[in-house]
Amino acid sequence: MPKQLRIAVMSNAGGSGKSTLTVNVGYELAAQGYSVALFGLDPNGSLTLFCGLPDPPVEDTLNRVFQKDFDGNWPLFNCWSEKTSRVQVCLGGLIMTEAAQRLVLLDRKAYILADHLEDYPLPHDFILFDCPGTIDMLHSAALTASNYVLIPIQPDDKDIDGAAKLLEWIFDSIRTLRLKPAPEIMGFVPNRVRLGDRAQHRDNMGLSNREKTAQDPPSLPDMLAAMKIHCFSLIKDSAEIGNAASIGLPLKSYRPAHAANKNFKEIARVIQKKLSSQS
């Protein structure tokens, strides 16, 4: 079986850019010649919107995959088919709330996705899981099926606190679910960063204008470095990113010269490296 890498995009905060990263990093990987499947686990269905697709009929959603008797017929749709043939999506939507509730009753609840991906392997080089904004049963399913976790974060206190709790939950889950090999934290991606008008962002990113003193608490990058967790270059807040999403396009095809494309490329490159070091 060809080696496949699966990456869960999680944050434990709403609006941090999970769906944005899933779409744009996925598209960048496809542009580099890899095949990619994007899974939308979030009941909010953002992925459908960001891919420019209509809401799928309930029978053709991820909900099917979360059934005990899933037959291996993956509900995949081509995405941005005018631009690429290498991106497929498996969509969620509101029905995922039901899927999550049902999961609780299953024997191998946390392993259902991993089990089905093992029993009915997909041919893609990469699978990205776009997770909901708060930790739930679907997170356990995604974590168990993943090799890596990617964490976008808006550098507000509230979101950082949420991300710290996410980390704690991930490390706890690795032990309680006995994940072997354990998924690794690929890194944090500071997103929607506003250095110009948000002191909180500057402080938390360690980019404050004022002199640093010993009493200052560590910045987010300091903290991550102490925990040996990678921190990607920050992505600035930019309306164009939202605009591209609204019309269902990846930023790269909507605004090829946009600076954030470099950020997505940086992340895609790290992901590619992980794949080549595995095989």
Next chain:
Amino acid sequence: MARHSSRPVSTMFAAAQTSQLETQIVQKDEEINALKSQLVALANTPISSSVQRYLTADFIALRLPDGLTQPRKYFDRLALDKLKTSIQKVGIQEPLLVRPADDGKLEIISGERRWRSAMELGLTQLPALVKELSDEEALEIALVANLMREDLNLVEESDSIIALIALRLKISRDRLPSILFKIKNLRSRYRYTNTEILAVMTEDKAENSRILSKEAIADIDAIFAEFSMTLESFAANRLTALQKMPESLLEAVRQGKVGFSKADTIRKAGLSEQALSLLLEEAVTADLTKQEIRTKIQALKARSQLLEKAEEPEKQIRDRIHASYQRLRTNQKVWETPKLQKHLRQMEKLLQSISEAAAQLP
């Protein structure tokens, strides 16, 4: 002005850090267990032609960055000679474990004595298994391999166990003894469970608590159990002795010149530095028994007591009291500890009655 945040980033991440550490401990345990079974398998499989051989000249002792030091520092001549004879007879029975270094050398994780013997015997090739290992993994396996062989002396063994625990828990070796003592005391005095111990140590505010988790305490126990010891016995019997033992005695034990319990007997005598080194030398060269050492100590003590009596009249008592008081005066704990209040009050009374008596003096 810094922005006021009621919860600094470091506080937000504290629980995540603990969980990360616990996970790393579990993962490390699993890795090490796998490696250990490999080591056992290594020791038990007779060398076959399938084990690759490498040029003796390409091997080198394990090189580690500062702060990580090898467990074995001395190679006992007698033991080396014995090994040489055995190698001459039956060859090297067990492949070495090495890791490849950037300069092309093979760094020895396990088997340095076999390599030394082989060099002295002029063997040109050695069987070895090559494994990519990080510095920490290499040290950990070296420690485990050495401890498993049971041919370290007691000081080396204790050093190794401390190094192993420190490495696995990611705390400095210097801090470990006080942590071990504390756990031991909480257990032997109050029969505390790990949860209670953790609670006490967390309240303690000392940095010690930050790295300790329940899992870490259990892990320490597991490491001792691996080598058929307990934390309590190790702290009570060895750690105290090791901490109090002067460097000259430790060195002598490390070098295999004198046994640990003999050294401990010498240590307990509380001799002056000069008397100690004379006695140690005699114990080594004349290979004194423990009983002989004891007799010598008694003689030495009797003589020095005589000398003291002759030279130092009672006048010292004022200085002695003064010195003790000076020491206690600035030690805040003494004055705050409830248990000591009774003694303090007694002392106060005594001082009062002495003052009263002094006032009566002509």
